[in-house]
Amino acid sequence: MxxxxxxxxxxxxxxxxxxxxxxxxxxxxxxxxxxxxxxxxxxxxxxxxxVVREINNKWGNEVIISGPILKIPYKTIEKTEHFNSDTKKYETRTETITNIAYIFPDDLNVEADVNTLERNRAIYKSVVFTADMNVSGTFPKIDLSEKDIPLSDILWEKATVVIQTTNIKGIRSNMEVQLNDSALALNPKFTKDYLNTIQSQVIPEFETKAKQAMPFSFTIKVNGSERLQFIPIGKESKVSMTSNWHSPSFNGNFLPIEDSKTITKEGFNADWEVYQINRQFEQVFYNTLPNLTHFAFGADLIIPVDExxxxxxxxxxxxxxxxxxxxxxxxxxxxxxxxxxxxxxxxxxxxxxxxxxxxxxxxxxxxxxxxxxxxxxxxxxxxxxxxxxxxxxxxxxxxxxxxxxxxxxxxxxxxxxxxxxxxxxxxxxxxxxxxxxxxxxxxxxx
Incomplete structure (x- = not known):
């Protein structure tokens, strides 16, 4: 052995x-x-x-803004034939149905000032932001003739303005839209869609206002994290974003104008211009407002290096x-x-x-x-x-x-x-x- x-x-x-x-x-x-x-x-x-998800949930998640949009109800008359078993004859019944027309603006201008902050929990870090945005533009003269809807069938007294966003919880200011000379207060409306809806009170004297182009404006302050994006619903949409974040990642369907983009250690500036011809949807939708988030663009504001x-x-x-x-x-x-x-x-x-x-x-x-x-x-x-x-x-x-x-x-x-x-x-x-x-x-x- x-x-x-x-x-x-x-x-x-x-x-x-x-x-x-x-x-x-x-x-x-x-x-x-x-x-x-x-x-x-x-x-x-x-x-x-x-941990980063918990921090972001408490502060505010990603922000996508779409709006403002005119929401205009109108009525249609439907006629149906019913067979009467007693009289043995067909009878015509009429029913009034209320439908909705969603009208996008001709011009949409957004100026966003984004201030980022680092939030720590123990050894983990997350970047959050507060965005102060000024939004302005012009709605077109109301004309629904493409659907053969006469002006008499429009329910002018029920027209409102809606804004959609992914992050109602992060809004840090009272919201109202200035439409012509009317200040319209905005309130949330229950929805099961990915984008939450904020709807204004009815627009006073809207029938008179709708006979010509209608300028609008509003401001919004919102807390968010990870990314800030916009949906280009205007025939001509212009967005300008300024931030103190030094390493943005521009994302979405459209990139900033190359000559306008500057990135330094102190922050960045970027401008976007998107026209109706650049995206595949029209300016008026009827009855349902589709999810247009896949047309959104903007910037990711995150820590770029993951150790x-x-x-x-x-x-x-x-x-x-x-x-x-x-x-x-x-x-x-x-x-x-x-x-x-x-x-x-x-x-x-x-x-x-x-x-x-x-x-x-x-x-x-x-x-x-x-x-x-x-x-x-x-x-x-x-x-x-x-x-x-x-x-x-x-x-x-x-x-x-x-x-x-x-x-x-x-x-x-x-x-x-x-x-x-x-x-x-x-x-x-x-x-x-x-x-x-x-x-x-x-x-x-x-």
């Missing part, structure tokens, strides 16, 4: 194949704690999303880091005839896995760059000092320190890239493979 143990120990210490098998097995085993680290990153990222996403991308290279580090140690072991115990490989591998827990924990309290530098430096120092103890000289620990610093630097460059990450990563791996092939050319593999 002792003879067998002695043979196995001799084979393990002197066979290159045995060392490679053991190192490969340890590499696979270390994938288990690496997966635990990835699960931890996912858990912390999910917790961040949950958890960067940590997750870094952890995906964990297998590469551990594998290449083990390969360096194995090549040194083969070339120098110094025996490295499998348990020492395990300790080195655990130190490399610990890098990712350090990275995520430090990045929650500092910038990702600082967290990366501190974590990489700590792990490199630990492994370098440990290598000095194992190899009893400095040239090999210096080689290992250089290899680790190059590897961590290479991975940091990759995760900062977006469009060229795959290209740079592929070229980098090709160079690493070429270096390993060149370095191993004189090793005695027997």
């Amino acid at each position: 002792e003879e067998r143990k002695g043979k196995f120990g001799y084979w393990l210490r002197n066979s290159i194949s045995a060392r490679m098998i053991v190192v490969g097995f340890l590499l696979v085993v270390l994938l288990i704690p690496l997966e635990f680290v990835k699960s931890l990153i996912y858990e912390r990222s999910s917790r961040q999303v949950e 958890y996403q960067k940590s997750e991308r870094t952890a995906k290279y964990g297998f590469l880091v551990i594998g290449l580090t083990f390969l360096v140690f194995l090549m040194i072991q083969i070339g120098s005839k110094i025996y490295i115990h499998p348990f020492q490989y395990v300790l080195i591998g655990l130190a490399l896995v610990l890098f990712y827990t350090l990275l995520i924990s430090i990045s929650e309290h500092s910038s990702f760059l600082k967290a990366y530098l501190i974590s990489a430096s700590a792990v490199m120092l630990l492994i370098t000092v440990y290598s000095k103890i194992v190899f009893k000289e400095m040239k090999f620990p210096i080689l290992i320190a250089f290899s680790l610093s190059s590897l961590y630097g290479f991975i940091y460059v990759i995760i900062q890239l977006e469009n060229y990450a795959l290209l740079v990563g592929s070229v980098g791996l090709f160079v690493i493979l070429a270096i390993i092939m060149f370095a191993s050319r004189k090793l005695d593999w027997k």
